[in-house]
Amino acid sequence: MSLSAGGLAYGYPERQIGSEIELDLKPGEVLALLGPNGSGKTTLLKTLLGLLPPKGGVLALDGRPLAGLSIAERARALGYVPQAHAGTFAFSVFTVVLMGRTAHGSVFAAPSGHDRAIAMAMLERLGVAKLADRPYTQISGGERQLVLIARALAQEPRYVILDEPTASLDFGNQGKVMVEIRRLAAEGLGVLFTTHDPNQALRYADHVLMIRDGRVLAAGRATELLVPERLEELYGVGIETIRDGEGRVAFLPGA
Amino acid sequence: MPPSPLRGNLIAFGLLALAVLLAFGFGRFPVGPSELGRLLWAGLSGQPSGLPPQVETVIWNIRGPRVIAALLCGAALAVAGTAFQGLFRNPLVSPDILGASSGAALGAVIGIYFSLGIIGIQFAAFAGGLVAVGAVYAIGSTLRRGDPVLVLVLTGVVVGSLLGAGIGLVKYWADPYNQLPAMTFWLLGSLAGTAKPDLVPLLGPVLLGSAVLVALRWRMNAMSLPEEEARALGLNTGPLRVAIVAAATLVTAASVAAAGIIGWVGLVVPHLARFLVGPDFGRLVPTAAVLGGGYLLIIDTLARTAAPVETPLGILTAVIGTPFFIWLLASARGGWS
Secondary structure: OOEEEEEEEEEEOOEEEEEEEEEEEOOOOEEEEEOOOOOOHHHHHHHHOOOOOOOEEEEEEOOEEHHHOOHHHHHHHEEEEOOOOOOOEOOEHHHHHHHHHHHHOOOOOOOOHHHHHHHHHHHHHOOOHHHOOOEHHHOOHHHHHHHHHHHHHHOOOOEEEEOOOOOOOOHHHHHHHHHHHHHHHHOOOEEEEEEOOHHHHHHHOOEEEEEEOOEEEEEEEHHHHOOHHHHHHHHOOOEEEEEOOOOOEEEEEOO | OOOOHHHHHHHHHHHHHHHHHHHHHOOOOOOOHHHHHHHHHHHHHOOOOOOOHHHHHHHHHHHHHHHHHHHHHHHHHHHHHHHHHHHOOOOOOOHHHHOHHHHHHHHHHHHHHOOOOHHHHHHHHHHHHHHHHHHHHHHHHHOOOOOHHHHHHHHHHHHHHHHHHHHHHHHHHOOOOOHHHHHHHHHHOOOOOOOHHHHHHHHHHHHHHHHHHHHOHHHHHHHOOOHHHHHHOOOOHHHHHHHHHHHHHHHHHHHHHHHOOOOOHHHHHHHHHHHHHOOOHHHHHHHHHHHHHHHHHHHHHHHHHOOOOOOOHHHHHHHHHHHHHHHHHHHOOOOEO
C-alpha cells in the first residue's frame, strides 16, 4: 500500500521537466517536497495526481499503475488541495465541499443525502462547519485553505496531496493548517505537501524529498536530511542554524 | 435579501405566468384569462369553446405560436448563457462567445442574399451557427497550448470577428432596396410572423439541447473550477466540455434561426436567476430556463405593443439590458452571487 514512483520521468508533451524520481508515500506518513522555485515541484505534483501522464519509469497507486485508473478512480484515492483562490462564482462553502463528491456519483446524478452528510462531516472535522452557508468568496485565506482540505477529504481518499498549503497564509493560519496535516496522517492518510519552509518540513513531516532541476537531490527522514549543508546545496544560499536548550533547531536563510 | 431556492422559483414561475397573461391580454385582439382558460379547456375536452372564431384563430394560429416561440427562445438563450458562464468561468460570457450567433447571422444573410425562402434562410442560419462553433472548437483543439478554455475563447473571438467581416461583405453586396432591409431586420431579431410550422424546427433542438444541459447541471459547479482542479476532483472535463458546447450551440443556433439575433438575454437572465436562487448550477439552470422564457415573452409583448410598428427585439433587450447590467456591476458584492 503506497503511492510510489520509481525512475519516474515527468513533464509536458513537448518538454521534459524532471527524471529519475524515487518516491514512496505510505498511509499514515507525511512527506514534504522541498525545492527552489522552478525546480519542478508543481509539475511533479500534477504527475503524481495523474493529471499529466508519466514520461517514463513507474508510477503506481497501491500496486496498480496510476495511468491505468480512470479519472474517477484516481479522484477516489488521491485528494488534491490546490493553492487557495477566490474563484469566479460565489458558491457557498458547503457547495464547494460538496464538489469533492464529484467522483462518487454518476455524471447526471444530483448529490445524494449521503454526499451531503459527508460534506457536512468534513466541514466539522476541519472545524469550519459554521461557515457552511457563507459565500466562499467572502471568507479569509486561511478559512479557504481549511475548506479546500475539507473538500479533498470529501473525496474519501487514501492519500492527500497539497500544493504549498501555507503559501499565502498568515503566521497563525500556517500553524493551523500544518496541525491539520499532522492530524490527517494520524488518522491513517498518506500526506504529501510542497513547501518553501524547511522549518515546517522539519517539524511536521516524517520524510523529505529534495528536488532541484527536476532531479532528486536527497531523500530520507526529515531529521536526518534537514541539516544546513543540505539546505545550502538545495537553495544555493548560506543557512544559519538556531538551536535552543532542548536541542531543537530552526533555520534562517541568507547568512 | 439572500437567495432562496423556494422563493426564487416562486418568483420565476410567477413572472412566467404574468408574462403569458400579458402576452395574450395585449394586442389588437386582447384575450383575457377567462377566455384563455375556456379555449384551453375546449382544446383538452373536445367541446366547442363558444368563443368567436376570429378570437380562436388569433390564439391558435397567431398569438399562441408566437408566445411559445418567445418562451422557447428565451429559455434556450438563458440556459445556454448559464452553461457557458460556468464553462468559461466568466460571468460576462453570453451564448455567442464561440460564434454561434455570428455564424448563424452569416448563414442567414447569405440565405437572404441568394433569395432562399424562409425555410432555406432558417436552415442556413442553423447550419451557420453549428459550423462556426465546430470550426472554433476544431481550431482551438489543435492549438494545444495552456488552458484549453482560454484557447477556446480566444479562437472564438478571432473567428467571430472574421464572421463579422463576412456579414459586412454580404450586406455591402446586397440589393439595398429588397435585401438589405430584410438582413437588417433579421440581424436585430424579431418574432413577428411566427406561425405554427416555425415551431417544429425550434422545438426539437431546443428541447434536446436544454435536456442535456439540465441533466449535466450538477457537474457544472466543478466544471467552473480551473481545469486541473476539476480533473483532480474526478471530472472527465474533455468529453463534458464537448457535450456542453454542443448542447448550448444547438439551442442557440435554433433560437437564432427562428428569431434572429437577440442579444443580452443569455447574459442578463443567468445573473437574474443567480440573484434569485444563488450560484449553485444544480438549482440555477432550471430557474434560468423559466426566467428566460418569461423575460423574452415580456420583451416580445413590448415589441408588439409599444409602438405602431414592431420594435426589433434586439433593440429592446439592449435598452433594458444595459442599465440592468450597470446596476448589477455597481451592486455586485465581491464575486458573482
